[in-house]
Amino acid sequence: MEGETGEKNITVLIFDGYVELHKYRYLYFMIFSILYFIIICCNSTIVYLIWKHPNLHEPMYIFIAALLLNSVLFSTNIYPKLVVDSLSEKQITSYQACLVQYFMFYSFVDSEFLLLAAMAYDRYVSICKPLQYPTIMRKTTVIVLLGFAWLFPACQFLGLALMCANQKLCSFTLKVIFCNNSFFKLFCATSRAISAFGVFTMFSDVVFPVIFIIYTYIRILKICYQSSGEVRKKAAQTCLPHLLLIICYFLLFTYDLVIARLESDFSDTVRLIMNLQLVLYNPLFNPILYGLKMKEIYKHLQRLFCQHKSN
Structure with a gap:
């Protein structure tokens, strides 16, 4: 639907992904507010510690700080809108604002995969090529990896967002609570160019980094398991949880990109979860x-x- 403000027509989209919002309005508000507060506090505290202490100014910790900062920016793109919508009579957004949220959402998601790949590379070099580590992981290398992890997805999704901005809409209701690629269903016609570009970004930003991460961790674990029992234990505690989280997140991301774009019989509750x-x-x-x-x-x-505590 289109609303008019001044001389400009503004396309308004409706979020229809909430389950009984009128009944659980304040519960939604509390959950979103608490989650956002916890996310900001936890991530920002560790970023602050890494910034403050010189002994943490190493590539491994710098990548961790970048990853946590990325989580803060990612959450800030999503949660404040969820908090506002939970108390609003209408859960709506303009199509332009939806495109901005879409652009930031996938830029930060894909940046996370690239940052994880950079971390995996750093650990691979430190364990498999320890003598060459100071030469390979120089300050310039770290800056280049960080810049690529943030700018490469941003440029790609800026292009996608601009391509979507010119699409004609035949529907204005989203079965979600924030703008993801579900809004492709609103288009009157499917754009082959957008679909092809989307597949390219998925492979370049997600699939290839995940394959690289798994490969490097396999190499790391292989070397560590040839070492002492203490080294094996430390490697398992460090690498396996990371791999499990990456695989889990990759599966969720695949759901968002593939299944969410298909017509399915998922209930509103399952879709919300x-x-x-x-x-x-x-x-x-x-x-x-x-x-x-x-x-x-x-x-x-x-x-x-x-x-x-002492103070």
Whole structure:
């Protein structure tokens, strides 16, 4: 539908993915507010510790800080709108705002996969080529990897968003609670160019990085299992949880890209749960897996909290 503001026509989209919002309005509000607060506090605290302490200014910790900062930006793109919508009479957005949220959503999602690939490469070099590590993982290398992880997906999805901006809409209701690629169903006609570009971005930003991550961790585990029992234990504790989270997130992302675009008989509740998982797992679990599990970061966290308690 189209509403008119001044001299401009604004296309308005309706979010219809909530389940009994009128009944559980304040529960939605509390859940979204608490989750956003926890995500911001946990991720920002570890980023602050890495920034503050010089002994954490190493490539591995810099990549962790970048990953957690990415989670903060990703969540800020989603949760404030969810909080506002939970208390609003109408859950609506303009098509232009939807495109912006879509662009930021997938830019940060794909950046996460590329950052994880950069972290896997850093660990691969440090374990498999320890003597060459200082030469390979220089400051310039880290900057290039970070810049590529953020700018490459952003440029791709900016192009996709601009291509979608000129599409004619024949429907204005989204069966979700935020703008993802479900809005492709609103188009009157399927664009082959958009579909082909979307497949290219999925392979370049998600599939290939995941294959690379799995390959590097297999090489790491292979070398570690040829070492002492203590080294094997440490490798298993460090790499296996990361792999499990990556695989789980990859499956959810595949659901979002493939199944969500097909006509299915999923109930509204199942669809809502699946959409929430897309914006819940990594922002919450990243600080645990990449923060609390890292010995040096955990030491600084203990000192920080002990200091506050003593004061």
